Amino acid sequence: MPVEKAEKDIQTLVGQITSGDIKLPEIQRGYVWKPTQVAKLIESLYRGYPTGSLLFWRTDEIPTTRGIAIGTAQARSAVQPLYLLDGQQRLTSLHRVLNDHIEAQIVFNVETEAFQNQSAATAKDPRWIKVYEVARPGAKQFPLVTRIHAAVPSLDPDLIGERLGQLAAIRSRPFHMEVLTEYPYDEIAQIFVRVNSGRPLKTSDLALATLSARWNGILGKLEDEAAYWAQRHYQDLDIPFLTRALTGTVLGRGLSTWSHGRLVAASDEELERGWATVQRGLRHLIPLLQQNLRVTNSNLISSHIALLPLIVLLGERPDVPLDQETANGILYWFLLANLRNRYSGSTDTRLGQDIPAARGDEPVRQLLGNLGVRGAHLEVTPQDLVGRTVGSPYFFLSFLVAKNAGARDWWYSTEISATAEAGQKIEYHHIHPQATLKSHGNGYSKTEINDLANLAFISAKANRKISDRSPSLYFVDPGLPPLTEQELAAHFVPYDEPLRHADAYRDFLNARRALLAEAMTKLLDRYRPAWLDETAAVADPLAGSSLELVLYQSSWDTGRVVVKAKGHGVEWEGTFGFAELESAVEAADGGLDSDLEIAGEVLPVRVESDTLTIPIGPFLATGTIDAWRKTLEREKADAQPLSQCPVIPPRPWDGERTPFPVTSIE
Incomplete structure (x- = not known):
């Protein structure tokens, strides 16, 4: 088989791209890697992980070529060039990093040894240093070590030097090369398709x-x-x-x-x-x-x-x-x-x-x-339930407390059950219907309307009797058996007549949260081991926090998502493209990290196993790929007209971020 084998270090390969000694044949696709994928490659080289081999073609023919996405034109080669068949994304990425390309500003955290694309937060933190500064030809380590140690005295200068040396050494990391010779173009095209037709496994x-x-x-x-x-x-x-x-x-x-x-x-x-x-x-x-x-x-x-x-x-x-x-x-x-x-x-x-x-x-x-709760008492508070929706684990707990209270389906007296079938299948439905709240003058938000405290476990048959009527009407409908105080209490629904009107909806939410929180705490205490110490209650770190997405879309545009985030005394809002979010989720399903531009800043979208994490404002929104897909489908179903999308100036978040489950996003 006409195959030559060789090894070359990264610095040599990058130089050959600049000099035009490595070219791309026309059959290659364009450069598609996101900064997060580039950061992963640099991290793998830093840690000595396998990064695969490279496949080239040498020929006496002069095939049609396409430009390499390095930001500058290649020089005219003085030797017979090599045509790159497999490894374009890796070599292009390395060239970009080692030549300070504007879209490959990969930074390294000297303390944690983490890698990512430059952001507003990393630019302010002296622990993060641009990989280019360390790995470029001629870079001197001593000034870098001195600068970092002066800014972060707690970091040992010897440790800083060791880690920067390890990072600089990626220039010398060798790649195994296979070079195909004597193959005609039509066979090379077949080989290229076969090599590149695989899909990453999760x-x-x-x-x-x-x-x-x-x-x-x-x-x-x-x-x-x-x-x-x-x-x-x-x-x-x-x-x-x-x-x-x-x-x-x-x-x-x-x-x-x-x-x-x-x-x-x-x-x-x-x-x-x-x-x-x-x-x-x-x-x-x-x-x-x-x-x-x-x-x-x-x-x-x-x-x-x-x-x-x-x-x-x-x-x-x-x-x-x-x-x-x-x-x-x-x-x-x-x-x-x-x-x-x-x-x-x-x-x-x-x-x-x-x-x-x-x-x-x-x-x-x-x-x-x-x-972290071995010596503490966990108490659910009404504040813990603010902004919680159907995806929240508190929703699971709300079903358990209703089940334990003997809650029954309204008007049909069937005990609520997660295994009932057909018309008696128990679902969750809005106590105050969405229709009466969306059009109300008090301007109730999407998160408020879908709040956990507005959801009850009743059947679809019972919900059809409610339709879009206010509780002030269907609680006392003369055509139906009246809902007694005892029946409503089993669902932890307050019986106060004024709370049945949409004008008092926020008061209703507060009252029902108090009832649910008390019942949830009692349920937890029932299973709490007696040997646990009674000390101060452990607060939920997400108490009072919320993350709301609203999609604005049209038939000719995939649309934009407006984000509103609240938590720990901060409020933030921004936008990003819905199509880009869908692409990030699909890439994650293939095991690939990617990026998403949010509020004018390109941020890393990371996947670990089947878990996807996206930094959104003050939160790290995290969940399974399936949970993200459900979020996408829900937003598409609730999409608003694109013409109503507000204009929000870009405001990148530059503070710390708190993990936030995607299942709690509204």
Whole structure:
């Protein structure tokens, strides 16, 4: 086969691009990488991770070429050029970084060793330094070390020098090259298509593929187990979930890009033991949730990842009866892990803490310690419920307290149930209908209208009787049995007649939040282990915070999203393109980081396993790709006319950011 093999360092390859010794054939696509992907490449080189090989073509023909996106024209080559077939995005990115391209301002945090694109916040922080300053030819380290140490005296100058030296060394990092020769253009085109036709695998896909290759018959085991739980209304325990549970049990942590290497090395005994743990753990855990907590359907649970440490705990514990205190402690941790959005971001890291804790001598104590509530009393306050919507874990808790209070479907006397079917299927509906609030003169916001305190668990049949009428009418409809104070109290709906009118809607929200918060606290206290110390209550870090998106769209324009954020004494608003958000979510589904321009600033969109994080104003909006997709669909369904989109001047956020679950975005 006419293939030559060689190695060249990055600095040489970048120089060959400048001199025109490396060119792009016409069949290449354009440059598409976002700054976040460039930052990931630089980080991989810094850490010594594999970054793949390069494929070139050398020919006596003179094929049609296209320009490389380096911002300047290439020189005329004095030698026979190489035509780049695979590696354009990487080499173009490296050229941009090492030549200070305006769209490749990658910065490095000397303290945390993190990489990202330059932002308003990093430009103000002396710990962040531009990669170009360190890795460009002729860069001197001593002045940089002196400058950084002077600005951040707590950083050891030797450590600064070591890390800058490691960063500068990426110039010398070699790439393996394969050069095809003697191939005609038509064959090269076929090779190019085959090389570039693959799609990146998500970590869960890769883990399943690795397990399938490593352990014959595992797919059948997963399918059978998923079918078993689907028949019991736990349909979310599907093949991807079970794959994650098995890998978590075997590896002792969450999925990551490198999980497959460890799975390949796992012994047959480890895999068999891990699968036995998953099956045994589920058969102890799910009945506990169904019978003790009354969680009869998996679609009620806001975070299924929170099941994984408990699967390990119950799957590996000795075969002895489970005492009531331990059972309560398990359920208490489960509720708090959901309320505190334990796995809304950094899932792999958190599981790396919680799975080992579940294997400890006192697993419940250690798990609660990881949550930071081992010595505190968790109390739900009305303020905690402000701005919460259907995606919030408090929504899950609101169902549980209504269920425990004996709530029934209005006018049909059927106990609310997450497993009811057909017309009696329990759904959530607005107590004050949206139609009467949207047109009201008090100007109720989207977040207020869809507030958790305005949602009740009743059937679609009951909701049709309400239609768009105010509670002041349907609570006392002479054509229907009256809704008694006792019936409404089971749903924690205040009975005060003045609160039934849209004019007093905000007073209604405040009154119902107080009732719900008290009931939620009592429910949590029921499962709180007696050995926990009674100290100061732990405040919810997102109490009073909200993040609202409104899409303005037309038939000829994908539209813009207006963002309004509130939290911790700050208010912020900005805009971004809806199509760009959709593209970022699709890229994340392929395992790729990307970027999104928000309020005039290009910001990194990061994906870890199936979790996507986007910095939006004062928040880091984080959630699964499926949760982001649901958010997109909801916004499209509620889109407003583009002509009504307000003009908001760009105001990049330059402060700290707080994690915010996408499920709580309104």
